[in-house]
Amino acid sequence: MTTPVLETRDLSIRFGGLVAVDSVSLHVDASEILGVIGPNGAGKSTLLNLISGLYQATNGDVLLNGVSISGRPAHRIVEMGITRTFQSSRLFNDLTVLDNVIIGMHSRTDTGVLEALLLPRRARRKLREAADHAGALLNSISRDLYARRNTLAGALPQADRRRLEIARALASDPQLIMLDEPSSGMDDRDTDALMEDVRRIMQERPGISFLIIEHDMRLVSALPDRVIVIDYGRKIADGLFQDIRLREDVQEAYLGQKV
16 A cells, blocks of 8 residues: 555544544555535534644644644645645735745745855846746646736735735645645635646546545536545545445534434
8 A cells, every 4th residue: 555645543532522633544645635614613614724734733743745744834844745725815815926935935945145245146046036937837737827927915815815826835835735725715716726626636646646625516526536524623524525425424413403
């Protein structure tokens, strides 16, 4: 068996007497899209915070390519190959579209303050190279977004803001991208475009994987290769969406009733 890109083993976190994530074990293979669904407050975003190093687990382990990354700071985990987006936008609204993508490349650049002061010409050359790379990345995701690369990020409509967040996540050259409710605020047309963006990224970057938290059942039924269900912090199902959606416990957890 091949080693998963990402694996969690009995991952848990407590906040006082509240167990927000309770012994969750999951894996994401190379070139796989894993969907994560469950009711509001089930612990899905907390799970992403644990994997990305924003929270430290009470128990359990997180492994990247078979190597434990538990306890490492968030910026180090990005350097190792895991990046993410958030439910609410974390763009730099007062910077341009291009600048936001360049910022996403920080873990892959080595220009520091001292070099900028002592070797300004070399620092400027590296910045131009970063801008060229960021522009090419934008163009590969959306020609329209590339055409607006000098627009302030705060002026973008919701769908393009989400697209820009994915472009910024890609800028760090990750092995795994975690998306937290990427279709939030989108209509059906924008959601369809988002799914095409993810599929195109998968085609153009062999081996890259996605872990996607989502509530839109159109997306969940069409995009992920496999889906897990979280309820009260515990994983209650893992498999193909068309199979697990028929389970009584999943229907009761997600819909509040059997269907």
